[in-house]
Amino acid sequence: NHEAVSGLSFESNGGPVNESFTSDLIGLFGFAVGAEYFVAKDVSLVSGIDFRVLEPERTPGLVFDQLLSTEFFLALRWVLPYRWGEEGRWRTFLETKFAVIPTTRFDFELDLGVPGTANPELNFRGDPYTTIGLSSGVLYQLNDRAVAHLAAVYEWPLDHSEDIVTLNIANFTIPMRNTIEPEGLIVFGGVTFYF
Numbered sequence: 743n744h745e746a747v748s749g750l751s752f753e754s755n756g757g758p759v760n761e762s763f764t765s766d767l768i769g770l771f772g773f774a775v776g777a778e779y780f781v782a783k784d785v786s787l788v789s790g791i792d793f794r795v796l797e798p799e800r801t802p803g804l805v806f807d808q809l810l811s812t813e814f815f816l817a818l819r820w821v822l823p824y825r826w827g828e829e830g831r832w833r834t835f836l837e838t839k840f841a842v843i844p845t846t847r848f849d850f851e852l853d854l855g856v857p858g859t860a861n862p863e864l865n866f867r868g869d870p871y872t873t874i875g876l877s878s879g880v881l882y883q884l885n886d887r888a889v890a891h892l893a894a895v896y897e898w899p900l901d902h903s904e905d906i907v908t909l910n911i912a913n914f915t916i917p918m919r920n921t922i923e924p925e926g927l928i929v930f931g932g933v934t935f936y937f
Contacts, residue, residue: 744769744796744897744926746809752909752918767796767809767924776815778934784821788837790814796924798848805861809848811924813873815841821881831883839875839895846871846903846922862910866920868903873924884933892931899923 744767751760776790792813798806817839826832846868851861879893902923909916 744924744928746798746922746924748923749921750918752916754916763801763804765798765801765806767798767926769794769928770797770808771795772928772930774930774932778819784823786819786821788815788817788819792841803853805851805853807849809846811843811846813841813843815839817875827882829883833881833883835879835881835891835893837875837877837879837893837895839873839877839897841873841875841897842870843873843903844870846924852909864907864909864918864920866905866907866922868905868922871903871923872900873897874900887936889934889936890931891934892929894927894929896927898925 745764746767747762747764749760749762751758753759772792772794774790774792776788778786778788780786792815794811794813796809796811798809800806817837819835819837821833821835824834846866848866849863850866851863854861875895875897877893877895879891882890884890902921904919904921907918907920909918
């Protein structure tokens with residue numbers, strides 16, 4: 743349940759053009775790897791890298807390819823002191839996260855709607871932006887050295903990713919300022935191994 747608020751702005755013969763639109767992002771694939779270090783009983787720091795592939799929904803006038811992003815994150819996790827289930831193997835945790843996304847990449851076309859005319863293609867290579875997130879989840883003790891986890895995190899952008907893309911139409915070159923601000927809910931699961 744992720745979405746992106748985007749903007750396009752450029753100069754035209756009729757004056758400045760500013761468009762804003764919101765697209766749902768469909769999660770296709772994600773993979774994260776990191777490390778956890780306990781700073782106190784049931785309180786840990788988690789850091790790592792997260793790679794995601796999302797597909798924007800069709801937006802009138804635009805045709806998107808897949809959106810690729812990689813983030814570096816640092817989180818503070820608090821494992822609640824309550825246990826339940828067989829041998830007390832289940833626990834709950836709360837987490838807050840800060841992330842830096844060095845770049846966001848996707849290609850898109852302007853849908854001109856003119857038969858026999860190729861749509862102009864544009865390449866977005868966004869600059870860095872940051873997000874914060876809050877999550878809650880459950881842990882299950884598989885054995886003495888492995889814990890499975892399942893959680894949901896809601897992420898908010900602190901700023902946006904921006905790029906100047908160049909539109910070429912009929913021998914005209916138009917620089918377009920394009921911005922994107924992804925926000926939403928992600929569900930993830932994994933296994934942590936302790937040494």
